[in-house]
Amino acid sequence: MAIDLNIMKKRLEEKQAQLQASLGGLTQAHPQPVGPIEANDGAPDSEEVAVDFLEMQQEQSIQANEQALLTQVRAALKRIEQGTYGKCVECGRPIPEKRLEAIPWAARDIEHEAALEQRNLAGVEYRDEG
Ligand SMILES: [Zn+2]
Helix, strand or coil: CCCCHHHHHHHHHHHHHHHHHHHHHHHHHCCCCCCCCCCCCCCCCHHHHHHHHHHHHHHHHHHHHHHHHHHHHHHHHHHHHHCCCCECCCCCCECCHHHHHHCCCCCCCHHHHHHHHHHHHHCCCCCCCC
């Protein structure tokens, strides 16, 4: 049984809308960068500032993840339009249906996804200096 592109497209569009709403909400929560503390009575509570900073970092990390996911979802929607959806972007072999059911925006088969993760884990060495 082949993957139903209409269903996958619907799932991807829903995910896209959800991510866009989430990212929009996070952006509105911090319309301006956090500046120096002003008009504070007494000394600033350094502990509270540290917690705020941590929360901001976590939020930014979530935002970065969601942004990356949104990019993948959009790329998958584009592949549906172009008729290449469900094929590994590296080797062109079909991505297993079970994988697409679990991750509708999957761009690679398991073999190439693993290869990509290995590359990411190994890290990229920059040779700008020396
Ligand atoms: Zn592949």
